[in-house]
Every structure is written in C-alpha cells, then in structure tokens.
Amino acid sequence: METKHTIPVTVLTGFLGSGKTTLLNRILSENHGKKIAVIENEFGEVGVDNELVIGADEEIFEMNNGCICCTVRGDLIRILDQLMKRKDKLDYIIIETTGMANPAPVAQTFWVDDEMRESFSLDAIITIVDAKHVWLHIDNSSECQEQIAFADVILLNKIDLVSEQELEKLEQKIKSMNSQAKLYKSKDANIDLNSILNIKAFDLDAKVELNPGILIEEVPFEWCGIFDFNNEEYQIKMTDGPDPSIDVVIVALNDNSDVEIEKAKKSTVKIFSEEYKEIKPDKFLNANRAHNRLLITGDQQTYYFKPSKKGFYAIFTQHGPEEFNMQFESSRAKSSATEPSGIKKSTNKISLDNLKIASQNLILPLKEIEFAHSHEHDNAVSSVGIEDESALNIEKVNEWISWLLREKGTDIFRMKGILNIHGNDERFVFQGVHMLFDAQADRKWRADEKRRNQLVFIGKNLDREELVNGFKKCIVKNQPKLA
Incomplete structure (x- = not known):
C-alpha cells in the first residue's frame, strides 16, 4: 500500500531571548540542501522578528538556498493553507512560536484538522533554554515550564555564560521536569541540524499522558448558537462589555446536525484568521461566512444582518454573549400582548433571566455550544x-x-x-x-x-x-x- 507523503514539521519554542532567531538564521544560511519553510509568530505590539531574520522582507519568500520564510500576520492555519499549494516545493517546515507561548496549541493544529493531518506530520517540539537567565522564570512562569515539559528535544544554549556547576544544576532541574527529552548543549545555538530536524521524536500518546487536555481543541471563539432564521432582517443588541469590540461570524448550515455544526466550526476557525471588517453600531454585518468585528461605542448598541435564505445558521462569537448581555431579535414588529416564539425559562446563555435589555422580539438559539478558552499569556x-x-x-x-x-x-x-x-x-x-x-x-x-x-x-x-x-x-x- 502506498504511503501518502507528508511534510515534516518542527515546532521551535523557548522563552524570550533564548536564541530561537539565532538558530533560525543558521538554518536559513546553511547549505543543507533542504527547502525549508520557516513560520514565525511574535508576542508584542511591533513585529520585528521578520526584520531580524536574514532577508525576511515578504510574508512568503524564497531564500538563495531554496528556503521559504513566512511571517505569521494572521493565523497559523491560513499560512499552512498557502504552503499546501506549494507542497511539492517543500522538504520541511519549522514553526517558531512566540517566547510567551505554550507549544501545545500550536502542535495541536496537526492532529485536530483532517486536512492538516493529511499534508503535514509533526516531527518534534524543540525547546531552547537560556542557560544564563532561565532561573529567573523556570519556577514562576507557566509558559517556561510548559515549553520544557512538552519538549522532545531540549537545547541548553549560552552555556559559555555559566559555570560547570551552574550547568549541572540546571541539567538536573530540567531532567526532573522532563526526563524523556533528548538534551543537547550549545553556544550561539550552534548544533548539528541532523540532531533536531527529521528525527521523528514527537509522541502524541506520551503528550496525552502528560496533559490529557491537549486533545481538547482550542479555537478563537468561545460560543456558538444555532438558529432557525427566515430571509428577513434581524438585530443583535448588546451593552458594553470587557472589550471595546467583539468578533462575530455567521455561517449557513445545511441542517442542524452535530456533523454539520462541526464542519462549520472548522471553517470558522479559518474565517477568524482572515482580515476582519469593522462594523459600527446601526450598521449591517455580512451574514455570509465573513469576519465581522463589532465596535462597541456606548452603553447600548444595535447591529443588523439579513440571512440570504431561510434555514439553519450558526453564529460564532469571540466571547460569551453573557459578557455583553447580547441578544438576537427579529426586526418585525410584534404585538405587545404576544409572547415571542421560542421564549421560555431556560439555562441558555441568552435567556429572559439574565437580559438587561427587555425585548418582545427575542430569538433564542435552538442549541448552544461553549468552547474552551484560547491560551492567554501571563497577565503580568x-x-x-x-x-x-x-x-x-x-x-x-x-x-x-x-x-x-x-x-x-x-x-x-x-x-x-x-x-x-x-x-x-x-x-x-x-x-x-x-x-x-x-x-x-x-x-x-x-x-x-x-x-x-x-x-x-x-x-x-x-x-x-x-x-x-x-x-x-x-x-x-x-x-x-x-x-
């Protein structure tokens, strides 16, 4: 039976300043004969890593040695979708995560999405550790701890800046946190690339044993409501909330089955990575698989949308609707003596029990789904x-x-x-x-x-x-x- 070719992927992680960019520059400069795509992801207001990587002027560009370099300005899946189109020109992909990232959600991309799993295979999670400064973070930073714990290979870098005794103490500490990872030492991230590339070290079963929650898919939205809409105008009403905006995507469904909702969820993950359009109060959203960002400018605001046809629709929201007292209404006027269809006492996030804006035209979802919150950086x-x-x-x-x-x-x-x-x-x-x-x-x-x-x-x-x-x-x- 013919085995389908997949492109191996290495996730490169390490706390801020550990030497990830130094290693990437070595990979991009060395004549290793491989066509490698490098994907970078940053934590910070101003993106400068692409300026620090040799020649990284474009989102995707080819190096003289055949490499391709990408700077993630949207979502990882969007970039991988682009790379799939040039799959025949690639030998390898390296993803550099931000120094403030838990590598698990990045690695998760390669087994929760069928299309990704068919095209790519996760080869290893490589963590670079700054031997000089890691003691400032190793006991109080969850990100630093997660990076070490989930590594398949750990590179102790900057060993020239510490004594033999300090290095031995650090090795013991790291082995107590992750005894299974291969451990290498380096100065200026100088390591034989054959030790970190194409080594087939990633073991999903071992990662699940370490953290069963790794199998729970993280998505960029917290809530989904399934509605039965007519081809007419509807309103979204809300008060101000914890953020000055909330992202919303509306997707038409063929039916309201779990299979159809799962398909909509996967496509919406990609839509959330696309460029958004800002929607001011009293304006219309795009109700056809578009990334809408609703701007919240006052205590109460209303937005409008009109489904293209009668049928089932999924509405995905960045935050839970209760955080903004969000409600959905029909724009058709109804008699004040008539209770709107579908309103009843319920445990819904959108219900009469927790509404602050009374309405007679309220539309409740047929079903609701809550999703695990995405990983957040240490607020400090x-x-x-x-x-x-x-x-x-x-x-x-x-x-x-x-x-x-x-x-x-x-x-x-x-x-x-x-x-x-x-x-x-x-x-x-x-x-x-x-x-x-x-x-x-x-x-x-x-x-x-x-x-x-x-x-x-x-x-x-x-x-x-x-x-x-x-x-x-x-x-x-x-x-x-x-x-």
Whole structure:
C-alpha cells in the first residue's frame, strides 16, 4: 500500500531571548540542501522578528538556498493553507512560536484538522533554554515550564555564560521536569541540524499522558448558537462589555446536525484568521461566512444582518454573549400582548433571566455550544512597541539603553529592534535579554525602504510613558517627532 507523503514539521519554542532567531538564521544560511519553510509568530505590539531574520522582507519568500520564510500576520492555519499549494516545493517546515507561548496549541493544529493531518506530520517540539537567565522564570512562569515539559528535544544554549556547576544544576532541574527529552548543549545555538530536524521524536500518546487536555481543541471563539432564521432582517443588541469590540461570524448550515455544526466550526476557525471588517453600531454585518468585528461605542448598541435564505445558521462569537448581555431579535414588529416564539425559562446563555435589555422580539438559539478558552499569556507580562522614522543620536541611545539595563534589567525579559542612527547609512540591530545587550551595524538601508526605528520591550512592570519618553530624548533635533 502506498504511503501518502507528508511534510515534516518542527515546532521551535523557548522563552524570550533564548536564541530561537539565532538558530533560525543558521538554518536559513546553511547549505543543507533542504527547502525549508520557516513560520514565525511574535508576542508584542511591533513585529520585528521578520526584520531580524536574514532577508525576511515578504510574508512568503524564497531564500538563495531554496528556503521559504513566512511571517505569521494572521493565523497559523491560513499560512499552512498557502504552503499546501506549494507542497511539492517543500522538504520541511519549522514553526517558531512566540517566547510567551505554550507549544501545545500550536502542535495541536496537526492532529485536530483532517486536512492538516493529511499534508503535514509533526516531527518534534524543540525547546531552547537560556542557560544564563532561565532561573529567573523556570519556577514562576507557566509558559517556561510548559515549553520544557512538552519538549522532545531540549537545547541548553549560552552555556559559555555559566559555570560547570551552574550547568549541572540546571541539567538536573530540567531532567526532573522532563526526563524523556533528548538534551543537547550549545553556544550561539550552534548544533548539528541532523540532531533536531527529521528525527521523528514527537509522541502524541506520551503528550496525552502528560496533559490529557491537549486533545481538547482550542479555537478563537468561545460560543456558538444555532438558529432557525427566515430571509428577513434581524438585530443583535448588546451593552458594553470587557472589550471595546467583539468578533462575530455567521455561517449557513445545511441542517442542524452535530456533523454539520462541526464542519462549520472548522471553517470558522479559518474565517477568524482572515482580515476582519469593522462594523459600527446601526450598521449591517455580512451574514455570509465573513469576519465581522463589532465596535462597541456606548452603553447600548444595535447591529443588523439579513440571512440570504431561510434555514439553519450558526453564529460564532469571540466571547460569551453573557459578557455583553447580547441578544438576537427579529426586526418585525410584534404585538405587545404576544409572547415571542421560542421564549421560555431556560439555562441558555441568552435567556429572559439574565437580559438587561427587555425585548418582545427575542430569538433564542435552538442549541448552544461553549468552547474552551484560547491560551492567554501571563497577565503580568506585557509588551511596549515603538515605531518612528526619526534619526537617533547614537550617544544618547547608548546612555538610555545603559540606564535601562542598570535600572530595569531584571524586569525587561527581552528587548529587540532596528535603529535609524543619524549620519549612518547602515541599520543598527539591537537585542537584549535582561542585563545582557548587543548592538551592531546590520546592512545598508535600501533606497526603496523607509529608514525607521522599530523597538519592542517585553517584560513585567513596564512603564510605557517612561520608555517612550526615553526614546524621544534620543531623537536628533529638527527631526519628525512621535505623535
């Protein structure tokens, strides 16, 4: 029997500043003879990782050595869908997760989706550990712990920055957290690629034993309601909630069976990754498999939609409807003496028991489904991004960064970016991890690109105003200022 060819996938993870980008640059530069696609995912307001990866100017581009590099600006599945179209040109895929990510939901993509499972096979989860700074996070960061626990291979990086005794202590700690993973040591993420690529190390059964919840699919929405609509106008009414907007997708169903709803769920995961259209109050949503973002501008607001035909529909919402006191109504006027069809005491999220906006035209769902919440980052960790085209004074930049390292180094997990230095034709790349810092000239600014600064700070107790003001003081006078 012929075995169907699948493209092997490696998930590369590791806490902020561990050396993931360094390893990726090695992979993209080395003449290994493989056509590898690299997918990056960032945590932060300003995306700079694609600037730090060699030549990564486009969302998908081919390197001189045959590699393809992708920067995830939407959802992983959307990018993988694109790569499937050029499957015959690929030998391998590497997914670099954000340093603040649990790798499990990323890995999950390759067994919960039938199409993905037929095209790709998860080869291994590789975790890079910063031997110098991991002790600052290993006992109090769930993300750091999850990355180590779920690894098939662990690369202890930056071993030149610690003593033999410190390294031995760290090895013992890591083995107590994950005794099954292969352990390698490196300086500057220098490792034989044959040790981490195409090694067939991922074992789903072992991961399930470690965390049975890994089989529960994570989706970008929390609620779905199944409705029987006519070809007429309907309203969505809600009050303000925890967020200034809520994403909504409406999908027509052939019937209201579980099989049909499951198909709609899988397609909606992809729709949620597509570009959204902002919908202001009193405007119409697109009721045909489109990504709508409802903007919440007041205490109460109404939005409209009209199904294209009579039938069953699934409405998927980013958050639970009870968080916004959301209700669905028919726009047809009804007699005040007539109780609207379908209204009754129930345990529905949308019910008369918890409505704050009374209505006689209320439409209740035939059934409701709640989904597991997507993984969230540690709320104590945040990012501050700065983008500006002004030229900077190199001496003032040095003074500012030196002050940050001295006064805020323990709180800044990661800083990285591109600098536009006054009087210099070259970009300056800087990267820092806690109190370690490196900056150097990169390449010349191209004639067709804007000279600009892109900085990202990730850590705890970050003061946005303080960071922005510090940056402003580095700007050369008579240059455009930050707005």
